[in-house]
Amino acid sequence: MSVTQTSLGSQTIDLAKRFSPGVKAYLIALGKQVGRQKANLAVFAEDGDLLWLSEAGGFKTAKRHLAEIARHLASRTPGDVEVSAGPTTALACTVDLVGQGRVVVVIDLGQEQTFPGLGSMDARAAPRRSFMAQMLDLAAEGLHLVARAEQETQQVSGELAQAYEELVLLHKIGVHMALTEKDSDFLTMICESIYQVLPVEGVAILLNKTGCKEHLPAVAASAGQVHLGQIDLGQLHQRLLAELKAGKEALVDCAAGRYNWPSGIRNIMAVPVFGKDPGACDPLRSWLGLIVVVNCMNKDQFDSTDMKLLSSVGAVCGVFIANGRLFGDLKDLLLGLLVALAQGIDAKDEYTLGHSERVAFISRWIAEQLARKGNLDARLVHVAYFAGLLHDVGKIGVDDWVLRKTSSLTESEWLSIRRHPVIGAGILRQIRQMQQVLPAVLSHHERVDGSGYPQGLKADQIPLIARIVGLADSFDAMTSRRSYRPAKDLQQAIEEIRANSGRQFDPEVASAFLESDLDRLWELLSHGPDRLCHGLDTSYYPAAAVEALVR
Incomplete structure (x- = not known):
């Protein structure tokens, strides 16, 4: 039992901080009503400990006597009002305070003529005693209902709080599904x-x-x-x-x-x-x-x-x-179709087999170097891969015999080949997911000095993604064998790029490429860019590129 006493008024004390606000308010009101009838109100635990006392009746309550009454009635059925005589006349009733335990509520009538012994109240009881017994009976029921209502309210509040937390959880999950x-x-x-x-x-x-x-x-x-x-x-x-x-x-x-x-x-x-x-x-x-x-x-x-x-x-x-x-299956399907398309175009000329996939890998390599320097959005690293893969898609509209011709091209044949960037851009223009790839397909043959095609763009007029793919395309072309010339080695290709930086190639892109670990790049290309080499796993590049395009 708490020994701390909290004064609720000059005549009311709460000896145990165990009652809910509603029960306390009810006891305060009941104590005042009982006091107006010149009686006191006490509440005891089942073991006789005093929990609540209101001496508004104007006299001191015999606490020990009432505690004995409480212990005696503790095991009785709640709701039965009984009277006890002794040093003072008392009316007592056991109450089930739902969720707060059982208590014995006692109205102390003070010293008056009492019935001998302990027995049930009957209709012949004195008017005051009968009235107070009815008051206690109603009060006991009221206390029980208040306690039960508070417990149910608390339970409903808990359930509502739980339901709210569950709704918040499901909403949070729904939001994260999209993000x-x-x-x-x-x-x-x-x-x-x-x-x-x-x-x-x-x-x-x-x-x-x-x-x-x-x-x-x-x-x-x-x-x-x-x-x-x-x-x-x-x-x-x-x-x-x-x-x-x-x-x-x-x-x-x-x-x-x-x-x-x-x-x-x-x-x-x-x-x-x-x-x-x-x-x-x-x-x-x-x-x-x-x-x-x-x-x-x-x-x-x-x-x-x-x-x-x-x-x-x-x-x-x-x-x-x-x-x-x-989504993964769709990515695989799209990737398979695009790779098959690129391979089909490369297969039109035996000297360009694997060219598009190598250009894709080299384009990503250059984009990674630029991203590390903060000169390129990291997301465009993935886009650069697909831009390299599809840069020659327009060759589907060029006659095979022109692509395979080993002798010098006529002017009309050369114009036919120079049309492939425009054809490729036309093929991809209607595909929403390819809009970031489109500039590279259209402009990868432009030169920073303005001598390229198809539009004769120069310097910053050429989209950065096209400048990247243009260098990657040229590097692979230099280092690959053609019918009319042998392949250049790595050092020869480096010198060619260095010599044409600022004319054919963007200086910033060329610098990023030349400052990278080209020996490592060369070894990766010699093993095939889809292999695991030097601790670099490149197998996820295509799937990552598809995801960057479709999201």
Whole structure:
């Protein structure tokens, strides 16, 4: 019992800070009503400890006597008013203050003629005593209703707060679906958000390994302490599968439940993550993985509210992952088509096989050097790759025999070849995603001194992406064999670029290229730019370029 006394008035003291605001307000009002009838009001705990006292009746209450009455009545049914005689006449009633424990409320009538012994009040009781008994009976019911209403209000407020947090969580996830580019970042955000909303020790998202028919899951993201290292993830998957086949929405279990869990798992809940598979009659065929939470902190077991929230998050997660994989498939399709197009154009001339892919790689190489110096937006590094890959797409409109001709070209044949930048730009102009590539396709044969084609642009009139691809195209042409000349070696190509910097090539682009590790570039090109060499993984370049274009 708290010994600190808080004065609520000259005649009222609160000895225990255990009552809710509503109950306190009710007791204050009741004490005043009782005082007007020249009586005192006291509230005791079941063990007889005094919790509340109002001596508004104008006399001192015999606290010990009333405490004995309270202990005697503590086990009685709430609501029954009883009278006790002794040093003072008292009316007492046990009240269930929902959520705040049981108490005994006593009205002290002071010294008057009393009934002998302890017994039930009857209709023949003295008028004052009968009136006060009715007041206590109504007050006991009122206190119970106030306490219950406050508990229900608190419960509803908690549920509303939880619902608000859940809505905020789902909104946050929805926003991040549009902003997050990497699956790993999105899944980590989901885990951290669930961990903040649900009072659990840990949360994890497990995704099935792609290409694995057995749906063996692996941890993709987590937050908190998940203890999954002790759990057979395949077994967890099978247990959830069994629950789903039994018609349940989730796996909800505890240490003493249906399944055996490691010692660190007190309770656990797992929900499935499904994707979209239009051809699947059985939704389990589109099972992508699961979300699992362990060890609820504020209750013995996870409930339906927790399950609904986690299932909602799982549904959103499934849409994101499925859309991401669909987006990946579309990227692969687009990449395959573009590479096939470039290879098809290169195949028109045996001397240009692989030319477009090499120019793509060299263009990215130069763009990376410029980006490191702060002279190019890092996003354009990826664009430079595709610009190099598609720079000669217009040659599809040039006769094969002209491209393969080994003797000198006539003026009309030369004009036909010089038309390929315009043809290429015309092909790509209607494709929205290719607008950043278009300048390189149209202007990669322009020269900074204005002697290039098709428009005769000079210096900064030539888009930077075109200046990059133009140098990359020339470097690969110099170092590749043609029917009319042998290939130059690296040093010869370097001297050629240095000599033509400021005339054919942009000085800034040429400088960035010449200052780079050209020996490394040469070795990469000799192995093929799609190989892993000198610790440089170039295999992701095409996919990264597609993603930069379509986002």
